[in-house]
């Protein structure tokens with residue numbers, strides 16, 4: 339059983355490690371066993387430490403059969419080695435873990451909502467799952483409620499209250515106001531935030547609430563009918579603030595306004611974009627009207643009818659359809675418009691009322707050579723299918739016959 343020195347001293351990061359055994363692990367890495375260690379193993383929702391042991395990197399630390407295994411990137415000899423824990427990672431985990439105790443207690447104090455579980459992650463937002471369903475009428479937590487919880491929790495940080503850890507026995511348990519009952523028995527480690535929270539816990543914590551620095555709820559989401567709260571603490575809360583400020587200042591600069599004008603500036607842009615799109619639609623329609631007129635002027639007389647054929651590359655089929663709709667309204671006009679996008683040939687056929695022709699028949703005759711499919715009504719039909727560019731070449735070779743026949 340490895341002695342866990344981090345329990346009573348979470349601030350020691352450099353020490354001389356006594357390595358008693360080095361094992362070759364199945365995945366090609368190595369595992370070192372120490373009779374006592376300051377390296378924290380993954381447990382209780384908190385991630386393991388990393389660092390170095392002699393010349394080797396400590397990549398992972400976990401509990402196995404009562405021992406703490408230090409996973410190394412290379413083999414080392416048993417004996418004494420200088421050991422160093424990555425301080426920034428450890429400290430972030432301590433800030434998040436202590437912050438989680440305070441935030442969970444704050445949800446109870448302010449809103450009367452219990453925490454069910456927590457996940458501590460110093461590199462990205464940590465989470466607390468709350469015993470409330472935000473989709474229910476009684477479980478919804480408003481933004482202002484979250485602000486109240488956050489303000490309460492940060493008030494506890496400002497007061498720099500002591501965070502103590504100590505051990506009790508099973509006999510003591512009924513007399514201790516635990517937020518959560520212990521899951522272990524025998525010698526039970528207790529973490530107490532003075533005047534706020536008493537919890538059985540085996541993690542590493544700050545020595546006072548001031549060391550947490552700052553707590554910020556980032557967002558919430560509904561998971562398994564519970565409310566999951568994502569939060570950052572300490573160094574990561576500062577990074578979050580810096581990133582958010584940079585994004586907000588970038589937006590303000592782009593909008594040529596102050597930070598308080600960003601939302602109004604975006605709303606103005608959205609309104610302008612809507613108006614511009616509306617005007618663009620009108621102009622597009624006018625342009626298509628002009629184009630339809632030119633195509634109609636250049637139509638080829640076939641008997642009593644006038645035939646319009648046109649081939650386009652990379653043109654939107656919806657635009658082709660609008661063009662055909664405009665030609666459909668012109669007396670005696672039959673149109674066949676094709677567009678090729680590199681893989682697919684699209685075809686639209688239109689027949690004015692007085693032509694006596696059916697656009698569906700015309701479409702089918704032109705789609706058949708390359709196996710295309712489509713449909714519509716007697717006045718306008720549309721279709722297409724996979725084809726290569728050569729399908730465009732002879733596409734209208736027999737169109738006149740269709741009109742004469």
Ligand SMILES: [Zn+2]
Nearest residue numbers: 435529539541
């Ligand atoms: Zn804890």
